[in-house]
Amino acid sequence: MSGLEKRLDELYAIGAQPDGGTYRGLYDAAWAAGVERVERWLKDAGLETRRDAVGNLWGRAEGTEKGKSVVTGSHIDTVRRGGRLDGALGIVAGLTAVEALLKEHGKPRRTLEVVAICEEEGSRFSTNFWGSRAIVGEIDLVDPEIAVAMRERGLDPGRTASAARDDIDTFVELHIEQGAVLESSGTPLAVVSAIVGTAHLQITVTGRPDHAGTTPMTLRHDALTAAAAMIQGIEAIARSLGPPAVATVGRIRAEPDQMNVIPGRVVFTVDLRHADLAARRALEQRVRSICATVASERSLKLEIGVLQEKPPVPMHPDVRSVLGRAARQSGVQSTELVSGAGHDAQILAARCKVGMLFVPSIGGRSHCPEESTRPEHLELGTAVLRQALQIIAY
């Protein structure tokens, strides 16, 4: 077993759950044990470690030239019953790559750092991107509940602002795809072109609850058959636009929820994503339009609320280019891919150049104990990351 696999196994065991999977929630005991383990590895690799005010762990190899740092890594927290690779891979692959570079080529020209970001998943509190938001200086206020947990780990919430950095030049992260595009196309690696923008809509259709037996089809104001037509329309729109447009109706509720009563009211959510802001807005516009058409044809009332809206974040062209070059130099076939999920890179992009590499997820599974990637893909992703860091930092 390679050092990479061994370290992934060790980290996976920290927070292991009785029913499978692992859980390292921000500032909990498993999280603290995980950070400690990574700190030891960083030290073993000859890096100078420090923890910032929110608990992000940094391992630093000072460059021969002055200037901003080149950083790699990922988050150390997990979802509940999380898998072995989400976050963990980016940290372990980063330190494995940097360790090898230092051993082979000595001191880098530019300062190289490996980071274990304290939180990304919304793993414990009603917040997410906690670590990267602290790094870009975006946290103005620490929730009292989080403040208590920070103090338990010896961190001073009052010093949170000191975690902000303006001396990072480039952030590069290796991550699993968490989808099945690479697997289904037989490609072992992707250079991420952008992280999608997301809009969450809540759609309410109001008709009239009538007796299922005494109301002929022609006299109905059925909110559910209308919602079904909308859902069909939404799917057709996303399909016709093609990747990376996706649209998902994940929640639906019909009222009064009785077998023999025509639904008078239906509420459902729509998750819309696209890598391009204008295209995401156009997608939303078409979704709004199909819903309005269906509601109007059926004389129903329609309300559309926006629950959340996040713009897409393009990866930096210089970093994309370096990552592509690194793949070619390593003899690894790669493609460009849009990330449908969120990552710390989208937050860090506000302060530095960012780039990401994806390796395939078996069956597209993630955020579950079945989360897995073929060992050769893990090795190959780590090799390309190492090559990229060499190009940038040496």
Added chain:
Amino acid sequence: MSGLEKRLDELYAIGAQPDGGTYRGLYDAAWAAGVERVERWLKDAGLETRRDAVGNLWGRAEGTEKGKSVVTGSHIDTVRRGGRLDGALGIVAGLTAVEALLKEHGKPRRTLEVVAICEEEGSRFSTNFWGSRAIVGEIDLVDPEIAVAMRERGLDPGRTASAARDDIDTFVELHIEQGAVLESSGTPLAVVSAIVGTAHLQITVTGRPDHAGTTPMTLRHDALTAAAAMIQGIEAIARSLGPPAVATVGRIRAEPDQMNVIPGRVVFTVDLRHADLAARRALEQRVRSICATVASERSLKLEIGVLQEKPPVPMHPDVRSVLGRAARQSGVQSTELVSGAGHDAQILAARCKVGMLFVPSIGGRSHCPEESTRPEHLELGTAVLRQALQIIAY
């Protein structure tokens, strides 16, 4: 205000609820008060009253000829927050009609009876058609909970079988439509041709729960978009078959019910009704077929369970013919209609000839405080019922 309206008001006040509507649950205090009030009215009309073993109240005018009885009436119980007319109208109109016939024409040729059936709605216990099932001798076992309630009203559960009758020739009932067909066609009266047969299906669609961001449209196994296609198909089938076919999806549940996860499993119910058993079965067959087609096209798993199945009950041709004639003789425009809701007549049909008249429901509303019918329609329905009873019993 007519005597009919006054009696309906009086009965509506018995069991009046603080938040509107009325509630007379089987064997409760309001129910008992309602039965007592109707008993007094029956006596005032010169009828000989008796209560049978389950609490059905009968008022009898002996005929000059020997033979089976001609019965009219309806049920005295109500749903929770029920309206003024469901059940009550059939009792009050029946006794008003018989009272007028006795006053005008004296003793009938055939024995005439008015019945207040003790329960039809499933108003209090997990049973329904309690009164009519006792009349046709269908109750083999009295639930202990119901037995306790019976004893509280002085009824002996052990005597239940004695409520069965084989001396009823014809049962005629005036009822509100509980739908909006008559109102929307501007017709004041319907002769019911049949009470629909119902099938309740539960349909489970199983796909795969995937990440809403990382799973392209083409790699999804979305149980909800499939269910939406099925619901659309079910509606289209019922529409294309035309009345009296109806199909309703009243309940739907998506799992895991998260905004950013593609639904891996959806369960929904289908309520199918038709007046003709073969047509109802054909409707069900087409529903099963469209669901199977959608599931197969999308490579999803499909399970269809039958929760309930009731055959349609045609009204007796002789009674339908008499009711049509009575309408014509009364100068009332009428149509034939299938009842989409269940009624005591469908139970009594096992032992006697049955027929029903419907008057319009304003806005199709029923089982709610807004349940209402225009006064002239109540009068006209009562007049046609009276005419029909005269044709049959005099």
